[in-house]
Amino acid sequence: MDAKRITLFVGHYGSGKTNIAVNYALRLAEAGRRVALADLDIVNPYFRSKDSLDDLTAAGVRLIASPYAGSNLDLPALPQEMYAVTDDKTLSAILDVGGDDRGALALGRLTPAILEENDFECLAVINRYRPLTGTPEETVGVLREIEGAGGVPITGLVNNSNLGRETTPDDVLSSVAYAEEVSRLTGLPVRMTTVEWGVYPLLSGKIPDLFPLDLQKKIE
Amino acid sequence: MEKKVLMKGNEAIAEAAIRAGCRHYFGYPITPQTEIAAYMAKRMPKIGGTFLQAESEIAAINMVYGVSSAGLRVMTSSSSPGVSLKSEGLSYLAGADLPALVVNVQRGGPGLGGIQPSQSDYFQATRGAGHGDFRMIVLAPASVQEMAELTVSAFDLADKYRMTAMLLADGTMGQMMEPVALDDLKINPMPEKPWATTGTKMERKRNIINSLSLVPEELEQFNFARYEKYAEIERTEARAEEYRMEDAEISVAAFGIASRVSRNAVDAAREMGIKAGMIRPITLWPFPKETFKKSLSTVKQYVSVELNMGQMIEDVRLATECRRPVTLCNRAGGMIPTPEQVLEAIQKAANGGDNE
CATH class of the missing domain: 3.40.50.970 (Thiamin diphosphate (ThDP)-binding fold, Pyr/PP domains)
Structure with missing residues (x-):
């Protein structure tokens, strides 16, 4: 896999960042990289990368998370080990950033080092079926707020347009034009379109850079 | 679409x-x-x-x-x-x-x-x-x-x-x-709200919004x-959903998230040959008493599934006038009952056990 040393996943609240970050980390580890996944989410006390700790550990991915992550202690705390992401240049680092501009604020202390090293990809996860990013224009507005708060320029888009378990191939296909319009408005490339494994065979070959995902554990 | x-x-x-x-x-x-x-x-x-x-x-x-x-x-x-x-x-x-x-x-x-x-x-x-x-x-x-x-x-x-x-x-x-x-x-x-304090424009009597009422005879009338x-x-205004209740002998009573878990359990019980159903109150007040009363014609026992120590169970007993046993299937403190736990409670009820 061709990846920069640091990959950041940012985006609107509930756009699917954590699920994609976990899948991406597992994929990089499969490809033989030494991977660390840093949970920088200070917004949402539920649905954290730590929910996938067993899978990550089994794949050899180091999870950098606050001891309070997933503990029900509703503290917006960052892990002290997070500086490993910028200090240890032998790591392939994945950053799971919290939602919206509020979540991106947590990047602040890492931003100077990330920019200085300049070996990063900052991917914005977008979903046209989320009500506050339903149009390309609204989406661009949210992305600008995130960049303003986090200070790391977005370098690419991840089209994660989905309706949860009800997602049909048509739902994904009809989101391609939306993602392309966001791309046109921002000048950012669509790096990948993510789909659940079940839908993947039906779309393979029809959409470029299709990235299949396992859905991480969620409450039914 | x-x-x-x-x-x-x-x-x-x-x-x-x-x-x-x-x-x-x-x-x-x-x-x-x-x-x-x-x-x-x-x-x-x-x-x-x-x-x-x-x-x-x-x-x-x-x-x-x-x-x-x-x-x-x-x-x-x-x-x-x-x-x-x-x-x-x-x-x-x-x-x-x-x-x-x-x-x-x-x-x-x-x-x-x-x-x-x-x-x-x-x-x-x-x-x-x-x-x-x-x-x-x-x-x-x-x-x-x-x-x-x-x-x-x-x-x-x-x-x-x-x-x-x-x-x-x-x-x-x-x-x-x-x-x-x-x-x-x-x-x-x-709807129109003629009682609201929107300014009289000197065209009507003033409206007063207040909960203080010092004359007991008047306060009683308000009550x-x-x-x-x-x-x-x-x-x-009482509302409830009835799920597989036509011939149900064991009825789950559950609302909100508990009803989603219970629905799976009812289906599983039906597959095992148990005539199970569920009444899901949509209004908790007013409680859908009539739906429960009607169900007495087939139901032999109720199972109240709740994420607490047993609260709605009291309304189930009141609505059915304690004419059938009602058992509790619950978790508390932030835990959710599993479909298996609810199924077990349904099975127990079907075997006539737990006649509290």
Whole structure:
């Protein structure tokens, strides 16, 4: 896999960042990289990368998370080990950033080092079926707020347009034009379109850079 | 093709409220309902509405009182400990006969408790929301779509009867994401509110919104009138879903998230040859007594499935006049019963065990 040393996943609240970050980390580890996944989410006390700790550990991915992550202690705390992401240049680092501009604020202390090293990809996860990013224009507005708060320029888009378990191939296909319009408005490339494994065979070959995902554990 | 969006339950409440014409939201953050406030903070300024993070839950509920007095649609939301703080305001809203939507996305308690889902504010919502004789209409959604639909219903009912309607959800319902068809929401125009304090323009007698009433004979009459209204609501507004109840001998009673777990258990029981069904109250007050009474013709035993130590079970017993055994299948403190646990309780009931 061709990846920069640091990959950041940012985006609107509930756009699917954590699920994609976990899948991406597992994929990089499969490809033989030494991977660390840093949970920088200070917004949402539920649905954290730590929910996938067993899978990550089994794949050899180091999870950098606050001891309070997933503990029900509703503290917006960052892990002290997070500086490993910028200090240890032998790591392939994945950053799971919290939602919206509020979540991106947590990047602040890492931003100077990330920019200085300049070996990063900052991917914005977008979903046209989320009500506050339903149009390309609204989406661009949210992305600008995130960049303003986090200070790391977005370098690419991840089209994660989905309706949860009800997602049909048509739902994904009809989101391609939306993602392309966001791309046109921002000048950012669509790096990948993510789909659940079940839908993947039906779309393979029809959409470029299709990235299949396992859905991480969620409450039914 | 109907247009759907992927929403959290909390977001669905906020968006539905806006579509129902609510332009005033007052709240104070608390997990697991903070997305309601966050959504309102983003949307309200764009549509000329008011989002205000008050200094406390008590302040927020009193701001609701103010806006409601002026005849506008208004809401607040919180989670269990925050709703306890609002209880004084809820009583004042009742005493002044003011419509409002109050959302409680419950978490485990008592006290500060935890942040995982619970249904342990059932008593608070249906009986003791504050001091004095009063009721609230209490609606219990069981899907993100229903979070939206019942939010709209809550505004309609609150305005129709000039009283607080509470949406009683839980942390799971608030946090879970499901597709929602917002365009399917049926939005009714807000009724005229000739009682509101909108300024007399020197053309009418002034309206007074007040809950102070120092003449006991008068205060008694206000209470009598309010209870006549409550009696009408009990006659006309009770709602429940009946699932596989046609010939059910064992009936689960469950609302909200508990009903989703129970539905799977009922299906599993049916596959095993047990005539199981479920009554899912959609209104917790008024409690759907008639649905339960009707079910007595086939049901031999009820299983009340709850995320608390057994609260709705009392209403099931009252509605069925204790003519059948009712057993409790529950978890507390933020835990959710599993379908297996509910199935076991159904099996036990089917074998005639546990005749409490």
